[in-house]
Amino acid sequence: MRICSFFFAIFLILVISPRKSFESYPTANISTTWTTDYSDVRPMLVSENQVAQFTCGFFCEGKCTSYIFAIFITGTLGLSDTWKPEVVWSANRDYPVREKAILNFTAAGELVLRDEDGSIVWTTNTAGKSVAGMNLTDTGNLVLFNHQNSVVWQSFDHPTDCWLPGQKLFTGQKLIASVSSTNLSEGMFSLQVTDKGLVAYVESNPPQAYYSRFGYLYGSSNETKDGKYIRFLNGSLSFFIYASEPSDPDAVIPNPTSVALKLLQSHVNLDKNMVLSHSRTSRTSPLLPAFRG
Ligand SMILES: *[C@@H]1O[C@H](CO)[C@@H](O)[C@H](O)[C@H]1NC(C)=O
């Protein structure tokens, strides 16, 4: 089995010592604005649990000529000085913004990202839905909540390339790997939860499935697809197809040391290697076998 050596290089520099980057600051009120400000990382909200710190804010890619509004890991048990924040969600990965872009949490309760020229790049479309505030949870979920503290919008419903603790991926949803570690746009590989199981695709036209797992779980099912999901729980992927929580899942793919699972794509050898990885310790562990095309 071949694993992407480039990512090994990154993850091997980690050492085990608790460390975090920012003071915790998990909540914001409506009528708040933030702008990109020439820094690599512009934190807006910060939240942490016992093993990881999550930050949401502006993040600059590659040579820092453009920014995404993102959630990134800014602290784990295994951080060294050379560790860089690891992006685990982003709003505008395919439409990065420039210097002087503005994120406005409007009085109407909507998060709106405008580029420097004023054009709207991304929005939560939650105006008029009684949003009262915004919260980054301690597992990296950005939540817009109302006066009853109910979730109106959450980033967990809009996955990019990562599974975060507790996050569910419902049938029909997918993770799409980034082009590379410096270009976070959608790349060529996806991992989808379908009614044929967990299936990896090359995003060609038409998409080509090249790997699948646990299809048998879905095969005999006549039930509606609603409510079926794979959840990242306690470091493992838990399948809830027939089972419903709090019962035990139908199947589990264990990966016990993970803080987050990220779909990776090699940009070094471009040979379609793919692993799911994590960001807590010095190891990158292949959850799915690496694939060679
Ligand atoms: C949000 O609003 C509440 C109530 O008006 C206030 O107590 C709190 O300090 C505000 N929080 C922030 C982060 O501005």
Ligand SMILES: *[C@@H]1O[C@H](CO)[C@@H](O)[C@H](O)[C@H]1NC(C)=O
């Ligand atoms: C943010 O949105 C509000 C409307 O809720 C608007 O009045 C304000 O001018 C906007 N702020 C910026 C900096 O664009």
Ligand SMILES: *[C@@H]1O[C@H](CO)[C@@H](O)[C@H](O)[C@H]1NC(C)=O
């Ligand atoms: C906001 O996040 C904090 C920290 O994770 C959490 O304790 C709190 O319950 C959350 N509040 C809401 C309204 O979601």
Ligand SMILES: *[C@@H]1O[C@H](CO)[C@@H](O)[C@H](O)[C@H]1NC(C)=O
């Ligand atoms: C990132 O990759 C996308 C898709 O391949 C490409 O369109 C874009 O130009 C790249 N961005 C940079 C900064 O290289």
Ligand SMILES: *[C@@H]1O[C@H](CO)[C@@H](O)[C@H](O)[C@H]1NC(C)=O
């Ligand atoms: C699926 O549907 C068929 C026809 O409606 C039925 O005969 C069969 O028992 C169903 N199977 C399950 C597992 O519900």
Ligand SMILES: *[C@@H]1O[C@H](CO)[C@@H](O)[C@H](O)[C@H]1NC(C)=O
């Ligand atoms: C996760 O692990 C904790 C501690 O080991 C355990 O108490 C909890 O029941 C587990 N949760 C699930 C859903 O397996």
